[in-house]
Amino acid sequence: MRRQIPILITTIAGLVFAISYFIPHDPFGESESIFGDWITIVQAFAVWLGALNLLKISFEKISSKSADWPYAAIIVVSLMGTLAVGFYDGYSGMAQDPQISFRDPGTNFDWLYRFIYTPLSATMFSMLAFFVASASYRAFRARNVQATLLLIAGFFVMGGRVPLFDMMISPITDFPVFSWFADWIMTYPNTAGQRAIMIGIALGIMSSSLRIILGIERSHIGGGSG
C-alpha cells in the first residue's frame, strides 16, 4: 500500500503527460489540464510546508536555547511580521474600490519588498563578485591544456563583451575586432559545445524519466533502488 499507490500515481501522471504530447484528444488532453491544476496547488502547499518547517526548526532552536537562538528568534519575528503585513494588504486591497494588489506600489508589502527583501537578497548574491575576483587571482591557473583553453576563451569573451580591448586598439582600427571575436566564439564554438552538452543531458533526462515512469527508479518515494 505505502509503496504501490505512489508508484501507480507516478506512472499514471508520467504517462498522461508523455502521451498527451502525441495524442491531443481526450482523455489525455483534458486529464493533462486537470493534473496541471493539481500540481500548481500542491506546489503552493509545498512552499507553505517550507515556511512552516522553518518556523518549527526555529522554535525548536529557541526552546532548546541552542547557541544561535537569537538568530532563530529574528527568523520567527520577521517571518510572522511579513506574513501579517502580506495578509493584511492582500485582503484589504481586495476590499477597496477599485481593487488593488498587495504588490502594487505604495502598499506596506511593497515597502517590505523594496527596502528589506531587495537589499538583502541582492547584496547576498552580489558578494559573489568579490569571490569570483579572488578566485581568479588565487586559483585560476593554466595548469593544463584544458584550463589554458578555458582561460583564453574566457579572456576574449570578458574583454570583448565590454568596449575594453576595442578602445585600446581604436587608434589602429575602428573595426571592433574583439567584440566581433567574442561574438564569433559565442555563436559558433560555444553553440557547438552547448549543443553537445544539451543533447547528452536530454538523453540522460529521457532515461531517468523513463525509469521513473516505469517504476524502476523510486528514490523519490523513499524506496531504495530495490
Added chain:
Amino acid sequence: MLSTIAMVLSLIVGLSLIYLLIRTIQGHPVERRIVFIYIGLAVVLPLLMNKTLPLPITKDVQKLYDQLEKLQPGSKVLCAFDYDPPSAPELQPMAVAFLKYAFKKDLKIIIMGLWPQGPQQAQQAIEEAMLDPIIAGKNLVQGEDWVNLGFQSGNEFVIQSMGTEFKRMFPKDNRHIAYGEIPLLQDVVNFSNVDFVINFSAGKPGTTEWVQFGVDRFGFEMVAGNTAVQAPMMYPYLRTGQLKGLLGGMSGAAEFEKILDEKGKASTFLLAQTFAHATVIIFIIIGNLAFFSSRKKKMAGTP
C-alpha cells in the same frame, strides 16, 4: 570635480597593481580581502566618473530589434517576468527599455510571472516607464493597454496549461479582476491569440522552459533577455530559431538601450562593468605569471 578625483584615484590604483604583481611573483600572494578592496574600487570609481562608452550592436541584439520592429501597433505581447531582485541590475534595464518602446508603439502588454517576484519587478518597471513624458501623455489604462496577471505556481506546468487556456492558470489578474472582464483579454484564449512573447529570465523556470514547453509545443515566436550566467546556454536555441533574439547580461541590456534609443541604467553601468572585467583579467594574468615563474623555479631547483 568628483569624476577627476575618481580618474586620478583609479590611475593610482592601477599602478599599485604592479606592486601586487611583484609581491605575487615573489611568492607572497596577498590576502583575499585586499583583492576585495580592488574589486570594490573597480566598481565605485568608474561609477563616479559618470561616462558612457561607445558599444557596437551585436547581431543577436539586432535580430531581436528587427523582430520587435515587425510588430504592428495593437499587437498583443505576452511578457513573462521570471526574475528576482538579485538579477534586477541586469534584467530591469532591459524590461524598462522594452516597456518604454512597447508603450510608445501602442503594443498591448500582458504581464505574468513564473517567479513569485516577477510581477512585482514588472510593477516597478511599469512605474518607471510611465515617468516618460510621451508615455505619460498617452494616459494608458490598466486592463486595456496593459494587464498584470500576477504569478502562478507550477513552473513549466503553467506554460503547458496556458497552451490550452490562459484563464485556467490566471483566473483573475493582479488586482483581482476576473479574466473575462478585462477588455484587453477579450480575444485572448491561449498562445495562438498573442502575437509575440518576450521573456526576461534569470534561471529556472525561465527561457529554457519557455522554449521547451511553449515555443516547441504551441509554436509562437519568442525573444528573451537573460542574465549573463544563463545566456551562453541559449545560443543553441538562437541558432535553431527556437529563440528569435537574445539579450545577454549587462552588455546586452546596454546595447538594447542604445538600439531603442532609451538611455537607461545599463548604459551608465557600462564603464564600471568594463573596469571590473579589466580587473579580473589582470588578476588572472598576475596569478598565472606567478604560477609559471614558481614552476620554473621549482624545475630549476630540482637537480
Added chain:
Amino acid sequence: MEMISIWIAAILTLGIFSFLYKDNPLYKACEALFVGVSAAYWAIVFYFDNIYKKFYEGAVTADEPDYFLWIGAILGLLFLTRLIPKIGWVSRWPMALIVGATAGLWMVGYFVSNAMNQIGSTISGIIVYDTATGFVAWGETFGSLVILVGVLSGLVYFFFSKEHKGVFGATAKVGTWFLMVTFGASFGYTVMSRMSLLIGRVDFLLGDWLGILR
C-alpha cells in the same frame, strides 16, 4: 519616510557586506532577517496567487465550482503531513504526482527541444550560400563547419561504452577542446553577471543612499 526607508536598506546592504571582512553577528542577523522575510514573501505570494485565487475562488466561492480542484487541495494538505513524522509517509502521494508528471513532461520536452531540434539544426549542407546574392557565404560556411565538428566530437566525448583510442580517441580530444572553449565563454559571462550584481548594489549605495551619483 523615503529617507528612513533608504537608510534601512543601506544598513542592511552594509550588514551583508560586512561578511567580506569576516563573519560577524550583524551579518548573521541580516541573514536571519533575509531567511524569515523571504520565506514569508513566498508564502504570501503563493497564498494569494494560487491557493486563494485558483483554489478557493475556483472550487469554493465560484458560481460553477470546479470540484476537481479539491483533489489538488487534499493532495496539498497531504504534503503538509511531513511536519508530523508519524504519518509523514502519505506526503509521498503528492510527491509521486509531481515527480511522475515532471518525468512525463520533461522526457518529451527535453528530447524534442534539446535533442531533436538541435540535431535538425546541425544538419545542413556544408557550403552555405547567401540567400540574397547567391554567392558562397564563407563566414557562415566556416562557422557551420565549426558547429558540425564541435557537436560531433562533443557527442563522441560523451560516448562511454567505447574506449577512446585511435580516431575515436582523437575525435573525443577535439571534443574536449570545444567543451573548454564553451566553458571559457560561460566563465566570461559568469564574471560579467556577478560584476553586474555588485554594480547594482554600489549604484544603490552611491546613488540612492549617498546621492553622489548623477
Added chain:
Amino acid sequence: MRLSSPNLTHNCLRIALFTLSLLLISLNAPLAQDAETAPDTAVVNTEPAADAAILAPLPAANVIAKDLPNDKGGAVLVSWELSPDDDGNGKVSGYLVQRSESKDGPFETAGNAVRGATKFTDNKTDDDKVYFYKVAAYFEYLDAADEKIRITSAATVTGPVQSSAQWFNMNRLYVLLFMLFVAGAIIFYIEKAKKGEEIYIRKIAGIDAVDEAVGRATEMGKKIFYIPGIQDMNDVQTIASIAILGRVAQMAAEYDTWLEVPVSKSMVLVTAREAMKEAYTKVGRPDALQDAQVHYLTDDQFGYAAAIDGMIVREKPATIFYMGAFFAESLILAETGNSVGAIQIAGTAMPAQLPFFVAACDYTLIGEELFAASAYLSREPRQLGSLKGQDMGKGLFILCIIVGVILATFDIWDMSVIFVSR
C-alpha cells in the same frame, strides 16, 4: 519488493507495449476531417457609413476557415490574404473576424487581428456546431469629438467549418519513432545488465586519479574531504555522488586514512553514513568508521560554504572531492581548497559551475561523466544499462548528422525536416 523480480519487469514491458499499441491504433484512426471550405460564396456588404465611401479599405481576399489541425478541438483557424490597401501606409488598421452559425448571419465578433496579420485562431468554438466566418479589413480614426470611428470593408462569407479533436499529432510522428528507439535501447540494456552481462564503460580520467589522491593523503598523514554538493537526495547528481563516495570510502578504509564528509541536507547525512558503513564493512574494518566522519553543517548555501571554508583552512586536507550538484558556492570552495595546496577532484553536471572547477581543480568530471563514473564504480545494472542505452541514442544521432550533412551537401534530401517538429 525487489525490483529485479521478473514480474515487475514484465509489467514495465507490458506498459510500454500497451503505450505503443495505443499509439499505433491512434495512427490508423481516421484523421481530422477538415470541414469543406466554400470560399467566395457570397459577398455581404456591411452598412457603409455616410462618409465611408472614400475611406473604406479594400477587403481581405481568399478567406479560408478550417479546423485547427493537431489540437484537442474547440478551435478554428481563419486565414486570409492581406487587403491590397494593407501596405503599411495606414489605410488598414486591422481585421475584424466575425462568425455565425448560419450562412446568412447574424454574425458576431470572433476577434480582431492587427494590420499585416493573415490569420486568426478562434479558440471559442463548439465541436458540435457548424460555423461560417467572414473577415473584413477596417480603418479606424478619431473624429473631431475624439470618438473612435471604424469603417469596415466588404467581406466574403466562408464555411461551413466544424472544429474537431485529433487522435494523433502527425507533426510529431518522427519524435515518437526516435523516442521509441532510445527508450527501447535503454530498457533492453538494463535487462541485459540485470542478467549479469558485462557492459563496458570506458576509463574516466578523474576516477583513475582517485587512487593517487587517496594515496597521497595517506603518505602525508592528512585528511580527505568529500563534499557531496548542496542538493538533497532527490537530485540525481547527489545520488551519483553517494555511489562514488562508496568507492572512495573503501579505499580510505584500506589505507586507514581519515575521510570526512560534511553535508548540508539531513537525508544526505543518513545515506552517506550508510554508504560509508557498507564500504568499511566490505574491506573488513567496520569498527574503524566513526560517526564524526559524516556530519551535518547547515542547509544554508553560503553558511555551508563558509563552514567548509573554515574546515579547509584549519585542517589543510591533502585531498578534496567535490561531487554532486553545486551552485555559486563552487568557486568559494575550489579557491580555498586550492589555496591550501590540496589535490582537488571535482564532478558536477551544473554547466554554469563547471568552468570554476576546471580552472581551479586538478581533475574535473564533466556533466555526464559524473553519472558514468558512478555507474562505472557501482556496477549497478540500472545505471549501466541506461548509460549504454543513451550511448545508442547518441550513436544514432551521430549517424543521422553525418548522413544528413552528406545528403544536404549534395542537394539530395533535406533530412533536417524530420527532426524539426515546430
